[in-house]
Amino acid sequence: MKIARIETFAIPPRWLLCRVETDDGVVGWGEPVVEGRAATVRTAVHELAELLVGKDPLRIEDHWQVMTKGSFYRGGPVLSSAVAGLDQALWDIAGKVFGAPVHVLLGGPVRDRVRAYSWVGGDEPAEIADAVAAQVEAGFTAVKMNASGRMNRLATVTDLDRVVERAEAAREALGPDRDFAVDFHGRFSTANARKVLPLLAPSNPLFAEEPLLPEYTHLLGDLIAASPVPVATGERLYSRTDVLPALRAGVAVLQPDLSHAGGISEVRRIAALAETFDTPIAPHCPLGPVSLAASLQIAFATPNFLIQEQSIGIHYNTGAEVLDYVVDREVFRFHEGHFRRPAGPGLGIEVDERAVRAADGRAPDWRGPIWRHPDGSFAEW
Structure with missing residues (x-):
């Protein structure tokens, strides 16, 4: 062959x-x-x-x-x-x-279902409570949202209040038995992250994601030592070598992406490395059906797995959905906010090849937005 x-x-x-x-x-x-x-x-x-x-x-x-x-x-x-x-x-x-499914080739399943979280935006604080309530109604036990929109280099009182208001609205809608995570998206300076993390502690987020840009990983240890909120990072780290400094800094949750960090082979090794630091993984996955299927194969075979990101129904997918490109949508059906273990061979999904071929070339040349500070200088998105 x-x-x-x-x-x-x-x-x-x-x-x-x-x-x-x-x-x-x-x-x-x-x-x-x-x-x-x-x-x-x-x-x-x-x-x-x-x-x-x-x-x-x-x-x-x-x-x-x-x-x-x-x-x-x-x-x-x-x-x-x-x-x-x-x-x-x-x-x-x-x-x-x-x-056999890939997770069987990796040693067999270590769990029967995988907990997932759903996105609720967060750029518009007034919409958070309703968005969270909708996900609770859909059966999810965890959600994630942006911590802020554009941030000033040194946050104002209003900037900080808006971050806290988002967290408080999410916690109130979720109650004490469900979780929310906040994604800082690399928008915060080190000083801003230091100021806001203690303010979020009363709302008890599951984790705060990417409070610093990956190029500032050398500053992560001091931030983590001062933070009462668990810190997560990893979507912009692409190998075991890349994640090692974050693990040594004491990151609470590692978030490798199956479509960025070398695939199943490397993420399996990244997870094993993280296990030696007593650190769980929560694979990053705001992408399509194959990336999600690969993530689930890792999740079912990895002892130190925490929770799975997924983009079904995510607010910024326009023109197509994850389910549009698979033959059997049942594989990705949620059961009380969890995925069941896929039994099909390989990645466990059947890609709808006809739909993929028909859609080829129709994808827009998507680019991340360019944000600017009020003085006209570049701002992190």
């Missing part, structure tokens, strides 16, 4: 899928994408395809080593994401060849 063909599909709302086919007709799917750089990653996938076509698809680890280390210049989000999607597709093929 040899890899015969590798294709990519840019589909709405902002996703990129890859399809790997063997010479005897086994097909695996992956989701290699960097949000806002899909075309760039698409090029990288086809460059890496030169290393795979004609090779045995079951030599997954060897392919991972060659794809990540076979060039003098390595790493970074584009290459790591291209590798991630191809790695997912190879694991999908392996599962189909052996007639």
Whole structure:
């Protein structure tokens, strides 16, 4: 059995899928994408395809080593994401060849269901209570929201009050038996994060995500030591080497992304590394069906898993949904805010190839917005 063909599909709302086919007709799917750089990653996938076509698809680890280390210049989000999607597709093929879900190939399930959280926006504080109440009604036991909109370099009293008001509104709507997390999205300076984290403690968030930009990971330890709120990070860290400083800093929750951090192969290793620091993982996944399916395979096989992000019904998906690209939507049906363990081979989903091919090329060239401070200078989004 040899890899015969590798294709990519840019589909709405902002996703990129890859399809790997063997010479005897086994097909695996992956989701290699960097949000806002899909075309760039698409090029990288086809460059890496030169290393795979004609090779045995079951030599997954060897392919991972060659794809990540076979060039003098390595790493970074584009290459790591291209590798991630191809790695997912190879694991999908392996599962189909052996007639087993990927989590079985990884050692078998360690849980029967996976807790998930749903997004409730947060950019508009007045809408939080209603949005949270809707997710509670839908059966979710946890939600996540943005902590703020654009932040001043040094927060005003009003800036801080708005962050706290969001948290208080979420806690009131959830009650004491459910959880919410706040995503700082790298919008906060170190000084602002230091000021606001203690103010959030009375609302008891599950975690505060990315209070600092990843390039300031060297400052994370001091922030964590002063924070009464658990700190999470990891969506913009792409390897074991990248996450190690965050783990050493004492991060409470690690959030690797299956479509950015080298795929199933590397995230499995990242999770094992995190376990040695007594740190759970909560895979980042605001993306499409294949990324979510890969995340769930990791979640069911990983002892130190905490909770799963997912984008079904997320507020910023326009033009298409996760469920639009799978044949059997039951795989992604929620049961009291949890996913049940998928039983199908490989990634456990059947991609609707007709829908994917029809959508290819219809994805807009999505870009993250450019924000500016009142003085006209650049502001983090």
